[in-house]
Amino acid sequence: MPDTLPKAALYYSPLSVWSAVALMTFEEKGYAKDEVDLRVVDLAKGENYNTSFLRLNFKATVPTLVVPLADTLADQAHCRYKALTETKVWPYFISKLVMVYQIMLKEIVEFLDKSRSALSHTHTTSSAPAPSLTPATIAASTICSVIIDILHSEEANPNHLRYVNARDEQSLVLLAKEVIPSLKGKQELLSSSLSRSAAKEIIVSERVKILWKEKLDATELLLEVLENAEKATADLDEKAKADRKEFFKIAQDAWGAHLKEVLLTISKEMVGLYTLADQYSIADLHLAGWLTRVVKLSGGTPEDDGRTIVKKLEEHIGDGFALPKEHVKDVARRERLGHDREAKLEAFWDAVKERESWKKVYQGGLF
Ligand SMILES: N[C@@H](CCC(=O)N[C@@H](CS)C(=O)NCC(=O)O)C(=O)O
Numbered sequence: 524m525p526d527t528l529p530k531a532a533l534y535y536s537p538l539s540v541w542s543a544v545a546l547m548t549f550e551e552k553g554y555a556k557d558e559v560d561l562r563v564v565d566l567a568k569g570e571n572y573n574t575s576f577l578r579l580n581f582k583a584t585v586p587t588l589v590v591p592l593a594d595t596l597a598d599q600a601h602c603r604y605k606a607l608t609e610t611k612v613w614p615y616f617i618s619k620l621v622m623v624y625q626i627m628l629k630e631i632v633e634f635l636d637k638s639r640s641a642l643s644h645t646h647t648t649s650s651a652p653a654p655s656l657t658p659a660t661i662a663a664s665t666i667c668s669v670i671i672d673i674l675h676s677e678e679a680n681p682n683h684l685r686y687v688n689a690r691d692e693q694s695l696v697l698l699a700k701e702v703i704p705s706l707k708g709k710q711e712l713l714s715s716s717l718s719r720s721a722a723k724e725i726i727v728s729e730r731v732k733i734l735w736k737e738k739l740d741a742t743e744l745l746l747e748v749l750e751n752a753e754k755a756t757a758d759l760d761e762k763a764k765a766d767r768k769e770f771f772k773i774a775q776d777a778w779g780a781h782l783k784e785v786l787l788t789i790s791k792e793m794v795g796l797y798t799l800a801d802q803y804s805i806a807d808l809h810l811a812g813w814l815t816r817v818v819k820l821s822g823g824t825p826e827d828d829g830r831t832i833v834k835k836l837e838e839h840i841g842d843g844f845a846l847p848k849e850h851v852k853d854v855a856r857r858e859r860l861g862h863d864r865e866a867k868l869e870a871f872w873d874a875v876k877e878r879e880s881w882k883k884v885y886q887g888g889l890f
Pocket of ligand 1: 541585586608609675
């Protein structure tokens with residue numbers, strides 16, 4: 524066999540929520556470092572909109588996992604790859620590279636789970652255990668799907684929550700400082716790509732131009748509001764005033780009714796401690812990444828325990844919101860932490876923080 528066996532490549536961004544989920548899955552499944560090429564896509568520079576990346580994943584999102592197809596090793600002129608572009612099942616555009624192949628829609632997390640098991644270590648150089656993360660029964664699998672679907676719904680969108688994490692003038696100033704640099708990077712890439720295509724320096728399809736234009740418009744709309752953040756509302760012209768009002772309304776909905784509903788549903792569906800009680804599953808990987816982002820946006824720190832993050836989260840949502848308090852069975856931690864876990868997400872946070880996969884991905888801080 525050639526010593527340059529094609530490897531899977533994970534295109535990811537170090538501060539992206541859903542990339543974190545893919546990285547944690549690698550850890551949980553015990554893959555060795557040399558089993559995947561990690562390739563950084565700098566979202567703050569808009570690298571995900573470069574034509575080379577769009578050829579892999581037209582939705583321009585990370586994580587994107589490019590995996591060699593089974594017959595890559597056959598004696599053929601061209602290597603065959605497919606791109607898995609979702610951390611959950613979702614209809615996706617298949618890249619040009621693989622268009623000729625009939626590809627099953629498989630999500631990255633499930634793919635990574637199934638590709639390494641106790642029985643099949645065929646493509647692995649690691650001897651670490653490979654626990655199954657996929658539930659064994661229909662009932663458990665339904666609970667996992669419900670949780671994963673909610674976390675990937677528009678109401679729960681962790682990136683949206685980040686960009687609208689300001690419901691008053693003071694927090695708008697802080698938000699602007701934090702996100703303007705990356706929005707500008709994206710704006711620069713998108714507008715220069717459009718100009719180069721207009722000047723025929725690069726030839727791209729109509730579909731790519733439409734994507735660039737749509738993303739540029741959305742980025743500029745947000746920038747308009749954020750670049751005015753330092754001004755008091757009274758000093759804004761009528762249009763800027765109306766845009767700010769609209770922004771606060773969207774932020775209020777996202778951090779109010781929408782997030783409350785998401786949190787209540789998660790709390791209802793989870794068995795607790797993890798989604799399926801003691802088994803750490805694919806749903807927990809999604810939840811670990813999502814919750815970490817929401818905790819970070821609510822002012823949480825890596826040192827906070829479950830009790831503290833729930834308090835911070837409830838206060839950040841405001842309006843007297845409280846997660847349902849119910850006894851969660853977690854005898855070991857009760858003894859160690861000295862108190863019972865009350866909310867399911869409190870118990871989940873305390874448990875997930877102790878996992879090597881979480882520690883490794885978030886060792887530099889929450890994001
Ligand atoms: N549905 C996709 C969503 C992936 C996604 O939204 N990724 C974000 C980073 S966490 C992204 O790539 N955003 C592109 C951008 O900001 O331009 C999945 O589940 O993987």
